[in-house]
């Protein structure tokens with residue numbers, strides 16, 4: 165049985181208490197690993213290691229930190245198959261997705277921030293009236309806690325670890341209990357390329373214990389979190405006593421607004437992805453689809469046709485386009501939304517069922533598979549329309565007027581992203597400006613430039629990361645004023 169351990173001060177360690185938990189591959193239903201389950205002692209040891217390492221890592225010249233992190237990215241690429249296999253077994257996602265998205269982006273995050281931070285200058289203000297010069301310098305924040313979710317484990321974790329380390333901080337990572345493996349494996353690669361001990365630490369275990377201990381720890385100076393909105397609320401409360409810097413990337417219920425003049429075939433292809441990629445377990449998923457009435461019936465028919473073409477099966481099969489949900493428990497949670505939609509009077513236009521094990525290959529008959537599901541005839545207050553489902557379930561609703569669809573798009577507690585499909589340039593910009601969200605795509609989805617600001621408004625988050633915005637979070641600006 166594979167063992168997944170903590171990674172503290174450059175060494176793999178079991179829990180002092182001897183406690184472990186079982187990790188199940190959701191696609192097979194089999195236990196694949198025994199994972200160390202940490203306690204406050206492990207958190208204290210990891211924070212102390214990070215604090216100690218910070219003394220030298222934070223003072224290294226930027227060029228040297230960047231060089232080491234570029235080597236790290238190259239080493240992740242060399243070990244890509246190990247990372248992909250671990251991610252696929254932990255999540256049940258298709259190999260084809262992990263090999264195209266999760267793992268390459270994990271490496272690319274390090275390249276992006278290692279490169280970008282080398283060339284950033286600070287500002288200077290000359291005040292001739294006062295005969296003074298002010299200039300700003302940046303200092304790393306210190307020890308940063310990174311609490312990450314299960315849907316894109318390595319990608320989302322490195323999205324925070326990479327800028328934190330590039331800026332000179334040391335980190336303690338708390339991965340999700342569902343996906344402990346790649347965070348742990350990254351420790352090996354850190355050692356291999358010579359990242360000093362204590363710069364990167366991982367503590368495994370339950371969020372309510374490990375996450376909460378990090379949130380309350382006086383020597384953790386900043387905390388960056390990706391996960392559910394309600395978890396963010398708890399973390400914010402826990403951080404209050406020690407006044408940490410916070411960055412929150414939270415849930416979404418993102419509108420995908422399609423006007424009748426949309427480039428239809430392209431829009432359908434992309435909407436299939438924004439609905440069902442990673443089994444719909446993507447914070448940016450366009451789960452509320454609004455289609456202008458003249459196109460509505462055709463659009464529903466054609467999206468159903470495309471959904472039928474998705475190949476559900478063994479994540480290890482390169483032809484599989486839809487894998488398993490992350491756990492059997494999560495599948496039941498998603499199914500409860502579909503059952504509620506039926507009871508409320510919605511129409512299940514396609515899917516809506518667990519996949520029949522008889523239709524699955526032998527190895528994955530015990531998996532948490534679910535059909536891609538398209539729901540119509542919904543009202544805005546139905547739970548499937550109002551709440552984040554985080555599974556392969558979308559709703560499609562017709563609209564008549566631009567003002568109405570904007571109002572409906574904004575009538576949510578969330579504000580992460582939105583998509584607008586139209587051939588009318590002015591309308592595209594107009595609608596994008598009117599949507600309450602941190603990110604709006606026009607005629608595309610998931611097109612990411614890592615230099616741009618990323619984050620949500622309302623219940624979808626606090627702050628922005630990406631490019632210079634990450635540097636703002638992971639450093640403190642100090643102003644120096646000289647009387648000349």
Ligand code: NAD
Nearest residue numbers: 312313314339340371375376391392395413414415416447
């Ligand atoms: P989650 O909130 O349940 O867990 C996220 C992490 O927080 C896990 O590591 C968990 O162990 C930890 N945690 C749980 N309770 C905690 C506590 N009391 N204190 C500290 N840490 C705690 O989220 P999840 O189910 O892993 O992920 C799905 C959610 O993440 C969805 O809501 C999704 O929209 C969101 N998400 C957001 C983004 C974004 O960029 N905005 C990206 C991906 C996922």
